[in-house]
Structure formats: structure tokens, C-alpha cells
Amino acid sequence: MTLADQPPAAALVFQTLLQHGPMSRAEIGRRTGLTPGAVTKVATPLMTDGWINEVGRPTAARTNGRPATLIAVRAERALFAGVKVTGEELIGVLADLTARPLSSRRVSLGSRDVGSVVLAIARLVDELRAAAGLEGADSLHGVGVTISGDVDSQLGMVQYTPFLNWRRVPLAELVESAVGTPTVIENDVRALTVAEQWFGAGAGLSTFALVTVGAGIGAGLSIGGRVVSGAHGVAGEVGHLPVSGVERVCTCGNTGCVEAVASTHAITEQARQATGDPGLTMDEAVRLAHTGDPAVRAVFAHAGHAVGLALACVANLIGPERIIISGEGVASYDLFADHIRQTFVDHAFGAAVDCDLVVRPLPFEEWARGGAAVAAQRVFVPAR
Ligand SMILES: [Zn+2]
Structure with missing residues (x-):
């Protein structure tokens, strides 16, 4: 069973843990509106599949006088590449499921035509994988590419990006074919906002x-x-x-x-x-x-x-x-x-x-990390 096949309640529980960090079953129920039984029902297959696990028992979180077990996302379960595209260069970050960066790299763009940029993205993702000591296509779960302008992330389409002067480019599909890994795209500022909401000043x-x-x-x-x-x-x-x-x-x-x-x-x-x-x-x-x-x-x-x-x-x-x-x-x-x-x-x-x-001066690596965060948050969304 893939994550996209999980019921919506599982997606909700997973997203809540991803965004807010480890918490007890009771706290998950409070935040999602699910009953304790429903939380247990959806958490069990996620745990079997290795997406979440039980972690320590801090004294602060107690239920009925007993320390509550916390549930957390297993950061190492899946890796994501985030790439920010500017008019001049690509900035890439390889990150785990909690968007913790494992490697990063920048490359200059020799050309702004779509085919050249897509190939450069694929090469950059390979380099990020190599730099983190990963081998094989299975090790990478998703790619998130971010770019300025009018980006339709649902369609995977760059409608218009001024710095590259692209119009109606199906970038998600092109990068997905070149890298061989499911790819999402997002407006770069929106992806950075996702990152700030998740682990920054928001x-x-x-x-x-x-x-x-x-x-x-x-x-x-x-x-x-x-x-x-x-x-x-x-x-x-x-x-x-x-x-x-x-x-x-x-x-x-x-x-x-x-x-x-x-x-x-x-x-x-x-x-x-x-x-x-x-x-x-x-x-x-x-x-x-x-x-x-x-x-x-x-x-x-x-x-x-x-x-x-x-x-x-x-x-x-x-x-x-x-x-x-x-x-x-x-x-x-x-x-x-x-x-x-x-x-x-x-x-x-x-x-x-x-x-x-x-x-907040945020280097472009943080923007690229936003791409990895968007890809990680879409892990439950079925393929286009
Ligand atoms: Zn204007």
C-alpha cells in the first residue's frame, strides 16, 4: 500500500504530525477531531509501514497520571530534493521527511531554454544524492521544484515565469520524466511560506x-x-x-x-x-x-x-x-x-x-528547502 492509497484520516494524522511535531494520541485526536479509536485505527498501518513510530515519554505529557506515549514522523523514512530555479542558477537541497537538509549545492544555468534547465535539474538532483551518499532511484521519494511567477501546482504547469520568459511549461511532468521521481512544482515564495510555517518564523x-x-x-x-x-x-x-x-x-x-x-x-x-x-x-x-x-x-x-x-x-x-x-x-x-x-x-x-x-535574510538554500517541504507535504496526494 502506498501513502496515496491511505484513507483521508491517515493523511490528516500524518500531516498534523509532520507540521506540529511529536504528540500523544490524545493530542492528535484534539487537533484532528478524530476519536481515539479512529486515531489508533489509522496510526497502526502507518506504523507498520514505517512512516511513524512511538518515541520517548516526556514527563510533561501525561494522561490519567501515566506518561503518554508520543507519536512522531520517522524523518529517515523518505528523502526529498528541493530545487529553486532563478534566472541565473539552480539551488538544490536534499532533505529528509521533516525537511532537515542533508546536502546542498548550487549550479549556474548555461541556458534558459526549458530542455536545458530540465536536464540541469536532473543532474543537480543526481549530485545531491551522490553528495548524501545515496544510490539508486528508490532512495528518493519526491522532488519539489520552485520558481517565481504564475505557477499552477495542481496542474504541474508554469503558466508564466518572467525571469526565464517561459509560458505554459508542464514543468512537473518534464522533471518527473528526467529524474524518474514524482515531482511537484510550486511558486517559490509560496514554498518558502510553507517552510516558514512549518519550521521558521511563522x-x-x-x-x-x-x-x-x-x-x-x-x-x-x-x-x-x-x-x-x-x-x-x-x-x-x-x-x-x-x-x-x-x-x-x-x-x-x-x-x-x-x-x-x-x-x-x-x-x-x-x-x-x-x-x-x-x-x-x-x-x-x-x-x-x-x-x-x-x-x-x-x-x-x-x-x-x-x-x-x-x-x-x-x-x-x-x-x-x-x-x-x-x-x-x-x-x-x-x-x-x-x-x-x-x-x-x-x-x-x-x-x-x-x-x-x-x-529575515533567508539564503536561497532555505527557499530550496521550501521545495523539499512542499514535496514532503504532498506525500499523500495521489499522482496527477
Ligand atoms: Zn506590475
Whole structure:
């Protein structure tokens, strides 16, 4: 019997243990709404199959005066590869069932055409396996590939990804054929949000948002404990909230988008205009701003204002307990932190201002780990 053949109650019990860690049968029942008998009924085959086991008896968890036995996911039962695809490189992580990383690796992309990238992903997965000392196809249970843009994870289809300029690419199927292992795909920010919900700054929170600032600006939304995709798969596109004025055109073709003034590319372009230096790089713009150049500082201030408006929109719409700010852009966060916070405070409505803003620099390996986490969480979902 494979996991996908298990009854829904088994999936529920397994997911609960995966997400919240070891717990007693009584606690599983409380969290899932299953009766103690139903918990035992579904736990038994999972235990026989080696997916879960009984672990120690901490004195804190007692039932009827006796220490309760805890049930935990067996991390080593299955391994997953997570791969984040950017316009320039692949970042891969091999992880166990609890998304603990066992090996990681980065490779540059020689070409952005679909066939070359799929082959590069397959090679990277092989290298990750070799680096962790694994042999044979059976040792890998699933692959999770994450990529920016409009990604339909149910269909396994990249509808559109701007940095590679792909449209309607059935990426899950292509990678699955090349690697020989079941593959899921997900929007990269949403996968990182799954990782943050599972074992990062969103752990234990019911409603939180992750906003990433960098080459693009996006958000993952966890509402009532679920990371949402929306009816059309594009929930969380805060980079295209129309709040920034009409002076600049966004990559999407519209004006007013946050991304049109606050992405790395947009900041670089505006700094070039402000200084009259057409060859200025982002690093040089950051350096000029740090030395006090007023024109370049104004560019960062403007970007910070737009991001602050976006965060206030998120807070006013979903009322998160916390907004985590991450992405490559946080490396120069000091240059717009004050503007982000002030604008957020000015525009968050009522108690929404109590939302906690947390800055988390997360390396791309963490994003790749999000891919492995998504693959691990889909272990119960039947094949497409
Ligand atoms: Zn846009």
C-alpha cells in the first residue's frame, strides 16, 4: 500500500504530525477531531509501514497520571530534493521527511531554454544524492521544484515565469520524466511560506504573511493555518498592487506597481537616472546611498514608501499576526527600513498596526528547502 492509497484520516494524522511535531494520541485526536479509536485505527498501518513510530515519554505529557506515549514522523523514512530555479542558477537541497537538509549545492544555468534547465535539474538532483551518499532511484521519494511567477501546482504547469520568459511549461511532468521521481512544482515564495510555517518564523502562527523584496516582489499568505493559492493561483502578488504613482512602467506592462519602483532592477534604473550614470550597478547605488548621496537616498526612500504601502495593504486585508520581510533586497534593508515602517504605521488601519514586522535574510538554500517541504507535504496526494 502506498501513502496515496491511505484513507483521508491517515493523511490528516500524518500531516498534523509532520507540521506540529511529536504528540500523544490524545493530542492528535484534539487537533484532528478524530476519536481515539479512529486515531489508533489509522496510526497502526502507518506504523507498520514505517512512516511513524512511538518515541520517548516526556514527563510533561501525561494522561490519567501515566506518561503518554508520543507519536512522531520517522524523518529517515523518505528523502526529498528541493530545487529553486532563478534566472541565473539552480539551488538544490536534499532533505529528509521533516525537511532537515542533508546536502546542498548550487549550479549556474548555461541556458534558459526549458530542455536545458530540465536536464540541469536532473543532474543537480543526481549530485545531491551522490553528495548524501545515496544510490539508486528508490532512495528518493519526491522532488519539489520552485520558481517565481504564475505557477499552477495542481496542474504541474508554469503558466508564466518572467525571469526565464517561459509560458505554459508542464514543468512537473518534464522533471518527473528526467529524474524518474514524482515531482511537484510550486511558486517559490509560496514554498518558502510553507517552510516558514512549518519550521521558521511563522511556526505556531495562524495567520501570517511573508513578503519578499528583490528581483521581484511577492508574498505568501498563510490564513487560518493554510498557505493559500487563491482561485486562480496568483494570491499574494503584492508586487503588482497599484500604489506607486504613474511615472514608471512595470514588467507586467502596467503603471503604479510596487515592483515598478522597488524591485532591484527598478531601484538600479532610478539610481542611474538620478546620478546620470548609465552603467551604475545596484551595489554601487547601495554604496552611494550609504555615503549620503541625496538623489540615490531619495530613490531608496521612494522604494521603501511603496513597500510600506504594500505591507499596510496586506495587514489591512488579512490581519496577520506577523509579516516576515525577506528576499535579496533585505541586504540593503537599512536604506529603506525607516520609510517602510513609517508608511506602514501611517496606513495600517486600527489594530492592524499591531502586526509584528520581522526582517529575515533567508539564503536561497532555505527557499530550496521550501521545495523539499512542499514535496514532503504532498506525500499523500495521489499522482496527477
Ligand atoms: Zn506590475
